[in-house]
């Protein structure tokens with residue numbers, strides 16, 4: 001049994017989509033574990049607020065995961081003492097215009113969802129993993145979804161994107177098995193966040209109704225706690241997947 005304490009004190013974590021919901025709660029949970037957390041997202045005011053809440057353990061980073069130049073520029077802007085990223089939480093994601101029959105959705109929304117949830121996640125991972133390989137130390141946590149194994153009508157693109165996250169995560173773990181790089185996929189059920197409000201941008205009542213009709217939902221801290229658990233395991237343990245469901249009535 002390996003007794004090493006993980007994450008190592010002062011480890012640097014990068015959380016994408018840290019400006020709200022699961023990402024913001026994860027930034028707090030990782031800081032509580034002793035990590036220094038880079039809080040990334042497009043909305044500068046929001047990442048600044050979340051990072052400020054972490055004191056000297058937080059650093060805001062404005063970036064758009066769909067824009068390679070934005071990713072490169074943001075990572076290059078990190079000062080030397082924030083560069084050695086040991087934990088990457090690939091959380092940024094959305095479903096703009098989702099829950100529509102395939103032909104009735106907007107193709108730009110469909111492509112945008114894939115670019116955010118899949119291509120963006122791959123780009124960030126590619127940019128960060130080389131440092132992890134050099135140091136032989138890293139933990140990548142990808143936020144999938146129960147939609148990544150449960151198809152539904154209106155889910156062609158979102159569920160498709162999360163199936164891709166699932167396949168990517170499973171294969172990535174196998175690429176690096178036996179090294180210091182671990183890969184975990186967290187697959188939440190319904191969490192009450194801004195997600196539905198982004199999906200139905202301009203129709204907040206519809207988003208509110210979606211959560212209210214569902215009944216018991218998870219809260220972002222439930223997922224953040226799960227991520228904190230996964231990254232706290234000793235180096236000989238890999239939490240491969242965690243499916244987290246609300247204890248809702250059927």
Ligand SMILES: NC(=O)c1ccc[n+]([C@@H]2O[C@H](COP(=O)([O-])OP(=O)(O)OC[C@H]3O[C@@H](n4cnc5c(N)ncnc54)[C@H](OP(=O)(O)O)[C@@H]3O)[C@@H](O)[C@H]2O)c1
Nearest residue numbers: 017019020021022041042043064065092093191193194195
């Ligand atoms: N809520 C649920 O029921 C649920 C269930 C299963 C899985 N998930 C997954 O959990 C993750 C987080 O979702 P959430 O529920 O916390 O929703 P949320 O509150 O809407 O948060 C989404 C985050 O993603 C960021 N983001 C979106 N597009 C981005 C881009 N192009 N570049 C950088 N950041 C971007 C947003 O920040 P900016 O707008 O500031 O960029 C925001 O911080 C997503 O991957 C989602 O698919 C959610």
